[in-house]
Amino acid sequence: MLLNASGCLDALTAPGVARSLDGFVTKTVTPLPRAGNPPVRIAETDSGMLNSIGLANPGREAFLGETLPRLRELGMPLWISVGGFAAHEYAETCTALDDVTIELNLSCPNVDEAPESAAEIVAACRAATGLRLYAKLSPAAWDIGEVARAVEAAGADGLSLVNTMRGLALEPRTLQPVLGTATGGYSGPALKPIALAAVYACSRATALPIVGMGGVRNGRDALELIAAGASAVALGTVLFADPDAPERVRGELLAELATLGLSAEEARGIAHDPAFPRLKVETLN
Numbered sequence: 001m002l003l004n005a006s007g008c009l010d011a012l013t014a015p016g017v018a019r020s021l022d023g024f025v026t027k028t029v030t031p032l033p034r035a036g037n038p039p040v041r042i043a044e045t046d047s048g049m050l051n052s053i054g055l056a057n058p059g060r061e062a063f064l065g066e067t068l069p070r071l072r073e074l075g076m077p078l079w080i081s082v083g084g085f086a087a088h089e090y091a092e093t094c095t096a097l098d099d100v101t102i103e104l105n106l107s108c109p110n111v112d113e114a115p116e117s118a119a120e121i122v123a124a125c126r127a128a129t130g131l132r133l134y135a136k137l138s139p140a141a142w143d144i145g146e147v148a149r150a151v152e153a154a155g156a157d158g159l160s161l162v163n164t165m166r167g168l169a170l171e172p173r174t175l176q177p178v179l180g181t182a183t184g185g186y187s188g189p190a191l192k193p194i195a196l197a198a199v200y201a202c203s204r205a206t207a208l209p210i211v212g213m214g215g216v217r218n219g220r221d222a223l224e225l226i227a228a229g230a231s232a233v234a235l236g237t238v239l240f241a242d243p244d245a246p247e248r249v250r251g252e253l254l255a256e257l258a259t260l261g262l263s264a265e266e267a268r269g270i271a272h273d274p275a276f277p278r279l280k281v282e283t284l285n
């Protein structure tokens with residue numbers, strides 16, 4: 001299953017790109033409208049991108065009244081990314097939703113940390129809705145497997161791994177921060193090993209299905225996340241440079257799987273199976 005990463009695709013301005021995915025994930029919706037952070041909000045770096053969008057969004061009321069009905073017209077599975085600044089704010093948005101999957105953004109590096117823990121927020125949302133709940137975690141946690149176990153115990157149905165890492169870019173001549181907020185969220189190729197480590201750790205720690213994301217540019221990257229334990233893959237930063245990435249990555253992934261002689265389901269988690277390379281070599285001989 002191929003999705004977009006939250007905040008990296010606007011399905012209403014690019015419906016064709018959205019339809020080339022198996023589901024569309026919205027930008028994070030917060031209870032009140034947010035103008036977002038002051039400019040500059042995007043900075044290119046050597047091996048990734050920094051953003052400090054700051055959860056700019058029209059707020060829950062406008063989202064439910066205007067955006068969501070238009071997204072429904074796409075006729076595809078919708079994932080609503082829910083944000084907030086307290087557990088009850090997340091829960092109130094969950095209560096207002098139906099017939100979607102919910103992705104709880106527990107990890108935006110561009111706003112102050114929520115006072116409640118990830119597990120407390122998941123528990124409040126679990127009490128508020130019977131919809132499928134995915135917890136999107138920060139790769140910055142010291143022991144992400146422990147966070148994963150805590151959100152599983154609190155009632156999460158799946159994990160989205162990973163959000164961006166906090167980073168800083170300096171303007172070459174003035175040596176001042178490029179972004180208006182100084183630091184921002186770092187995404188793109190440099191995130192891939194970090195995402196792989198998070199998916200690997202969480203698939204050992206829990207039985208929850210995982211949407212893997214972070215620096216995916218091609219089918220090989222997607223295969224690696226699946227091998228680490230992901231059952232779905234999301235495309236983020238790559239979509240800004242290549243809107244055709246969904247079709248391309250899907251084709252490349254199928255070719256990679258065909259070379260291995262495995263289905264996506266069979267390939268899931270093979271990085272945890274020390275017998276795999278030997279079996280593979282025996283098959284090829």
Ligand SMILES: Cc1cc2nc3c(=O)[nH]c(=O)nc-3n(C[C@H](O)[C@H](O)[C@H](O)COP(=O)(O)O)c2cc1C
Nearest residue numbers: 005006007028051105162163187188214215236237
């Ligand atoms: C411009 C931009 C905006 C983003 N906005 C959100 C957001 O609103 N909510 C969220 O959970 N993640 C957001 N993210 C993080 C992505 O969903 C994804 O977790 C991250 O970029 C890692 O994937 P990538 O390296 O493929 O981009 C944003 C990322 C970028 C680059």
